[in-house]
Amino acid sequence: MRLGRWLVALCLSACCVLAQAEVVRVRAYDDIIASGVLKVAMYQDFPPYSFVVDGQPRGVDVEMARELADGLGLKLDVLWVAPDETLDDDLRNFIWKGHYLRPNVLADVMLRVPYDREFSYKRNELGELINELVVMFGPYQRERWQSAFDDRRLKEVPTVAVFQYHPVGVEVESVPSFYLSSVFGGRMSKMLHHYPSPQAAFAAMQAGEVDATMAMRGEIDWLLKQANDSHLKLAENAYPDMGKQVWDLGMAVHESNRQLAYALEGVLEPMITEGRLAKIYAGYGLRYELPGLYQDVENEMAAGN
Missing domain, CATH: 3.40.190.10 (Periplasmic binding protein-like II)
Structure with missing residues (x-):
């Protein structure tokens, strides 16, 4: 829920306190490594991406997250996300602020976030960046x-x-x-x-x-x-007059945790380029499509040949 203009002034002091609390709750990269666990937020009951079978997490996002955690020498801890009204709310609840029902629970990284410049730099009615405390990175799939x-x-x-x-x-x-x-x-x-x-x-x-x-x-x-x-x-039909027909999906971390983003990208890239991520998707019967970033690289390489 967005605050009205008249509430902004009243909440300035509270926001300062909240900002200090955020710094405490967001785990720094060294603390994540020391803990031995990577906390990954993903949507619950969302097959084939993330769901539970016999009490165990399953899905292409879960399998990818396991490999990402393993690549950093960590174990995977899944934080299940119940979708709020908007993705902005989900990012707030799990990446930079926390939900009011569990204010001390934040993920280190969240999956299935649009890798889209327009969304990343979206502003509210006051002209402020809505997701300024979030870094969106690591495109891994085109949907x-x-x-x-x-x-x-x-x-x-x-x-x-x-x-x-x-x-x-x-x-x-x-x-x-x-x-x-x-x-x-x-x-x-x-x-x-x-x-x-x-x-x-x-x-x-x-x-x-x-x-x-x-x-x-x-x-x-x-x-x-x-x-x-x-x-x-x-069906192989097109969708005339439809706004966004294809989009890339990536990850998100807190703005203060770019080091984690760089480390995850380092693990993700060979998963994509070596075909290991496509193999995970195939295991669930899914067609895997490279995100635009990697398609551009392939096109450039093809043009060079």
């Missing part, structure tokens, strides 16, 4: 939107326009929901069915309630692998 369909009820999806005539399931209050309800003048809105999660929407497609579904590519890949049904297919 995009993906549709899937059941070929017993829908022959192909050459364009999203077919969803004007076929029911499609999406997560409630998600980007696919907003997009499909508004594109083409809202002509597909009457065919939208909303579910509490991408998993529920996919299950509805399996049950015949809807003919298709749309979610993040990693989620769709994972669900198709779990279903193991030859009638459930990936």
Whole structure:
């Protein structure tokens, strides 16, 4: 929740005290190494990225975090994040301030944070940087939107326009929901069915309630692998008039902990360039796409040859 203008002056002294407390709670790089543990924040109940099976953390982000911790000679300690209203709130709760319910619990690093200059330098209504206490770094994956369909009820999806005539399931209050309800003048809105999660929407497609579904590519890949049904297919359509169709994901640390960021980047880069991260993704049935930073390097190398 953002403070109103009239509260800013009243809270100046409290903010000074809070800033001092933040310095105490944020672990310095040497303290992290001495502790033998790397505390990594990742989203709970978020397959295939981070989730729990038989009491054990699983997912591509978990596997990557284990390798990052191991590369620093540390053990992994997962701090599960229950999403707040915005990503800014999540960064505040786990990277630089702490949640009011557990003010002394902060992560050393958080995963699945957009690696995006516009987001990094976003400002509030006062012109202040919203995430000035956060450093976003280490892009490790490119994500995009993906549709899937059941070929017993829908022959192909050459364009999203077919969803004007076929029911499609999406997560409630998600980007696919907003997009499909508004594109083409809202002509597909009457065919939208909303579910509490991408998993529920996919299950509805399996049950015949809807003919298709749309979610993040990693989620769709994972669900198709779990279903193991030859009638459930990936759509190859584009998404006209959609804002951000692809985005890169990276990590975030407290602004005072750039040394940790540099160390993690040193472990991450060979994981990407040697194909070890892609192998982790393949193990969960996911297609791995290099983030833009590494695609640019590959393109430059190809051009040089």
